[in-house]
Amino acid sequence: MLLEINNLAVEVEGKQVLKNVNLSIDEGETHVLLGPNGAGKSTLFLSILGFPKYNITQGSIKFKGKDITNLPTSERVALGIGVSFQNPPAIRGITVKDLLKYESGQNENEELNPRMKELANKLKFSEDFLNRDVNLGFSGGEVKRSEILQLLAQQPDFTMFDEPDSGVDIENVELLAEELNVILDKHKRIKQRKRSGLLITHLGYILNFVKADKAHVLMDGEIACSGNPDEILLEIRKNGFTGCVKCAQCL
Amino acid sequence: MVLQDVLSVRNVYEDAENAKDKKAALGTDITIENFSSEEVNAIDVIDDLNDLSKKDQNTLLSVGVDSDESDRAGSFLQMDQSNIFTSELSDNIELMNTGVALEKYDWLENYLWNAVKPDADKYTAEAALKEKEDGTFSGYFVRSKPGTKEFFPVQACMFIADTDIMQTAHNIIIAEENSELHLITGCATGEDISSALHVGVSEIYLKPGSKITFTMVHNWAEQVEVRPRTAIKQADNSTYINNYILTSPVNSIQSYPTTYCEGVNSKALFQSIMSGQKTSNIDMGSRAVLTGHNSSAEAISRAVANDSAQIFARGHIKGDKQEVKGHVECNGLVLSDDSSIYAVPILEANSTGLELSHEAAVGKIDEDEIYYLTSRGFSEEEAASMIVRGFLNMDITGLPPILADYTKKMIDMSVKGM
Numbered sequence: 001m002l003l004e005i006n007n008l009a010v011e012v013e014g015k016q017v018l019k020n021v022n023l024s025i026d027e028g029e030t031h032v033l034l035g036p037n038g039a040g041k042s043t044l045f046l047s048i049l050g051f052p053k054y055n056i057t058q059g060s061i062k063f064k065g066k067d068i069t070n071l072p073t074s075e076r077v078a079l080g081i082g083v084s085f086q087n088p089p090a091i092r093g094i095t096v097k098d099l100l101k102y103e104s105g106q107n108e109n110e111e112l113n114p115r116m117k118e119l120a121n122k123l124k125f126s127e128d129f130l131n132r133d134v135n136l137g138f139s140g141g142e143v144k145r146s147e148i149l150q151l152l153a154q155q156p157d158f159t160m161f162d163e164p165d166s167g168v169d170i171e172n173v174e175l176l177a178e179e180l181n182v183i184l185d186k187h188k189r190i191k192q193r194k195r196s197g198l199l200i201t202h203l204g205y206i207l208n209f210v211k212a213d214k215a216h217v218l219m220d221g222e223i224a225c226s227g228n229p230d231e232i233l234l235e236i237r238k239n240g241f242t243g244c245v246k247c248a249q250c251l
Numbered sequence: 252m253v254l255q256d257v258l259s260v261r262n263v264y265e266d267a268e269n270a271k272d273k274k275a276a277l278g279t280d281i282t283i284e285n286f287s288s289e290e291v292n293a294i295d296v297i298d299d300l301n302d303l304s305k306k307d308q309n310t311l312l313s314v315g316v317d318s319d320e321s322d323r324a325g326s327f328l329q330m331d332q333s334n335i336f337t338s339e340l341s342d343n344i345e346l347m348n349t350g351v352a353l354e355k356y357d358w359l360e361n362y363l364w365n366a367v368k369p370d371a372d373k374y375t376a377e378a379a380l381k382e383k384e385d386g387t388f389s390g391y392f393v394r395s396k397p398g399t400k401e402f403f404p405v406q407a408c409m410f411i412a413d414t415d416i417m418q419t420a421h422n423i424i425i426a427e428e429n430s431e432l433h434l435i436t437g438c439a440t441g442e443d444i445s446s447a448l449h450v451g452v453s454e455i456y457l458k459p460g461s462k463i464t465f466t467m468v469h470n471w472a473e474q475v476e477v478r479p480r481t482a483i484k485q486a487d488n489s490t491y492i493n494n495y496i497l498t499s500p501v502n503s504i505q506s507y508p509t510t511y512c513e514g515v516n517s518k519a520l521f522q523s524i525m526s527g528q529k530t531s532n533i534d535m536g537s538r539a540v541l542t543g544h545n546s547s548a549e550a551i552s553r554a555v556a557n558d559s560a561q562i563f564a565r566g567h568i569k570g571d572k573q574e575v576k577g578h579v580e581c582n583g584l585v586l587s588d589d590s591s592i593y594a595v596p597i598l599e600a601n602s603t604g605l606e607l608s609h610e611a612a613v614g615k616i617d618e619d620e621i622y623y624l625t626s627r628g629f630s631e632e633e634a635a636s637m638i639v640r641g642f643l644n645m646d647i648t649g650l651p652p653i654l655a656d657y658t659k660k661m662i663d664m665s666v667k668g669m
Contacts, residue, residue: 051622073625083626089619093641103627133641150627 001062002027002196003048003158008059010040010047017043018221021059025158028193030184032207032229033200035218036241041200042086044218045160048198049083050076063158082156082183084147086163086200090136096146097130103153119152123179124172140167148179159183159197165206177209186211204233217244254353254360255383263364267379270370277563278505278534281476283377286417286448289332291385294412296335300326307410307441314437314468315661316408322653324433327391327407331418334389343399344432345392349421352392359392362423366454366482366511374450374478378419390420390451395432395461404433404466404654409451411475412441422453426461426489433654434463438477439470446474446502453481457489459514464650466494466658469501473529477504485543487514492649493521493537496662500529500560507536507565512546512575523552524643524662527560527590536565536595541575541605548576553643554583556590566609567597573604583613584642 003025010018017040025031035041047054048061050073060069068076100116101108112130120130123145135143144164151159164180165173180186185193199212207229215229217236225232225244235244258264274280297303300318303311308318311328320326324341327334327348334348345352353359369379382388391407411418426432440447449471457463471477483491491510510519521537539548550566568577581594596609616638624634640663647658 049626051625072631073622074628074630077626077628085623085626089617089623091620091623091638091641093644094624094637099627102629154627 001025002064004062005048006060006062008047008061009057010043011055011057012043012053016057016221018047020222023216023223025196025198027196028185028190029213030186030197030199030210032204032212032215033198033218034204034215034232034236034241039218040221041218042162045083045162045198045200048160049073049081077156080157082151082154082159084144084151084159084161084164086166088135088143088147090138091134092136094134095131096125096134096149099134099150100130100153103150116153120149123149123175125149141169141172144168144176145172148176148183151183152179157195159195161197161199163200163202166202173206174209177206180206180210184210207233217241255386257360258364261364263369263379264383266368266370267376270376271373271380273370273373273376275372275374275478275505277507277536278478279503279532281448281478281503283373283417283448287415288381289413289416289418291387291389292333294330294333294335300328300336310439310441310470311408311410311437314408314439314470315435315466315657316406316437320406322403323406324401324403325393325405327393327405328410329389329391329408329420330410330412331416332389334391341401341403343396343401343430344405345394345396346405347392348388349390349392349423350388352423353388359423362425362454362456363421366456366484367452367480371480375452375480377417378421378450378452378480381419382421388421390422392423393432393434394425395427395430397427398429400431401433402651402653404435407434407436409436409438409449410441411439411444411447411449414444415446417448417450420451422451424453424455424463424465426457426463428458429460430458431462433651434465436465436467437470438467440472440475444472444475447472448476449478451479453479455481455483455491457483457485457491457517459487459489461486462490464492464494464654466650466654467496468661469497469504470499471501471504473500474502476502477506479506479508481506481508483508483510483519485510485512485514485517485519487543488516489514490517490649491519493519494647494658495521495523495525495535497524497533497535498526498643500531501533502530503532505534507538509538509540510548512539512541512543512548514543515545517543517546519548520649521548521550521566522645522647523564524645525552525554525562525564526643527554527556527562529558529560531560533560534563534565536563536567538567538569539577540569540571541577542571543575544572545574546572549578549580551580551645552582553645554581554592555586555639555643556583556592557586559587559589561591563593563595565595565597567599568607569599569601570605570607571601573602575605577607579609581611581613582642584639585613585615586639
């Protein structure tokens with residue numbers, strides 16, 4: 001198992017947000033995390049990432065068989081975890097290019113490698129754009145494309161995407177999804193896929209372009225239901241999250 | 252009439268005498284008597300900047316003064332009270348010691364103690380009285396000839412080599428009509444300088460249609476007191492750009508360069524990068540007085556305070572006419588509980604129909620920024636230092652490409668060395 005979360009409980013600023021969370025993601029699998037606003041989806045992401053504000057009070061997180069529950073974020077990233085944020089902060093004086101060089105293992109004085117230049121071009125970024133301070137004055141779509149570009153540089157084994165299509169023009173969703181599929185090894189045969197992912201999505205639109213193997217519904221800090229993504233989405237669209245959970249309870 | 256008589260007629264010395272004990276309005280008060288006066292031209296001149304020790308050459312380089320003089324229009328080096336090197340490498344400029352220039356040009360006396368008043372405070376008074384006592388002038392005179400646009404910068408360096416001394420300099424910078432002049436001035440101290448006082452008077456004049464960029468880099472020893480006194484006079488359609496970079500510790504520095512945008516469409520831009528470390532007491536301001544029709548000014552500063560440093564980042568724009576515009580921006584990062592930043596933006600509007608604005612933000616490093624970078628693989632410490640460097644490494648605008656590139660490298664270098 002690539003990622004194994006057992007009985008996880010998380011507090012944020014003294015308030016319990018997640019409880020009894022169990023989740024396992026295998027190599028080559030893509031899971032999707034659904035749930036209403038405030039259910040704790042982002043908290044789960046950031047707990048897996050190890051941000052200090054997210055206090056794990058119970059349970060454990062294992063990655064590649066190693067207990068990472070108490071590891072600092074940078075060490076988790078070094079092990080192969082990556083993330084694309086929904087609303088990343090703007091940082092003055094640090095350019096997209098600075099980050100891309102670091103993420104692709106280049107020295108800061110080197111010229112950006114041709115592979116990254118090509119990928120940037122594919123994501124409709126000009127050279128000038130790469131010299132801009134990261135996220136400063138970016139449009140919603142630019143933020144998302146810049147996050148994906150950085151993940152393409154990083155090439156993580158396990159990637160979490162927080163609402164990767166929110167704020168993106170419809171015409172660019174497909175473009176973005178194409179690169180998401182690259183990050184998730186979707187172009188490979190199922191058995192050859194090594195890289196895995198967890199997607200947070202509100203409306204599920206991105207799932208028209210990125211196929212998930214399993215879906216989970218998070219309600220009030222707990223995974224209330226897991227199963228086939230298409231069936232669960234259909235149920236949510238028909239009866240809302242509450243109906244979906246009720247259905248799960250009947251099973 | 253001899254120069255001293257002219258200045259006496261203009262009451263320069265009398266005014267200075269009266270201001271001998273006048274404390275500066277801002278900054279810690281320095282006891283001038285604690286520092287000894289240096290003899291003028293006591294140090295031998297050198298033929299080449301490469302004749303300096305490697306260590307001194309490196310110190311010069313850290314403040315932007317290249318001893319190879321590559322891509323430079325000229326060089327001036329004052330060590331203590333001695334002008335030990337001058338070179339003019341371009342026909343577009345004139346560069347020499349101020350005393351020499353005053354002997355050469357009678358008209359220059361009109362520019363002396365004109366923009367800066369001798370009785371501004373006890374430091375200007377001391378500088379004026381020292382000139383009278385020495386019977387000569389230290390500092391440099393630089394002038395760009397009418398209609399010329401010199402691409403390469405002139406480099407000037409004020410270097411303190413002896414301990415416990417007071418160094419004074421009186422610089423006069425003139426951009427003639429429709430000319431362009433770029434200056435890098437670096438101020439530094441040699442090794443083992445435990446304490447010293449630097450008083451630099453700079454009077455800058457921009458004729459119609461001219462442009463000056465003045466980039467000053469300071470790298471003083473920890474116990475040095477620095478009191479630059481700078482004023483600028485701008486005629487019609489002139490542009491003045493002032494860049495200031497300080498990233499090493501200093502005991503105290505207080506300066507408030509002031510530009511008088513008297514000409515129609517005159518423009519000024521001040522950009523300051525300050526890093527306060529150890530016990531540094533830094534009081535840096537930028538002031539613009541807008542009296543020319545359609546004149547405008549911007550004062551932007553970035554300050555980072557660490558250890559027990561104290562920084563006052565001031566910006567003052569005074570609008571005295573309609574249709575003038577001004578903007579002050581002070582941003583600061585406080586990195587330790589014992590350090591402090593006071594951001595003081597001042598807007599003064601004395602007419603209708605003008606546009607003055609300011610923004611100031613002082614705080615600690617945003618945790619979200621640190622965590623974002625850790626999610627890309629940086630450790631928290633690496634992330635914090637990257638953010639500080641990024642914050643200080645603002646894009647200096649208004650310089651020609653080569654100088655912009657060089658300045659960026661210089662900022663990079665000094666910020667990395669913090």
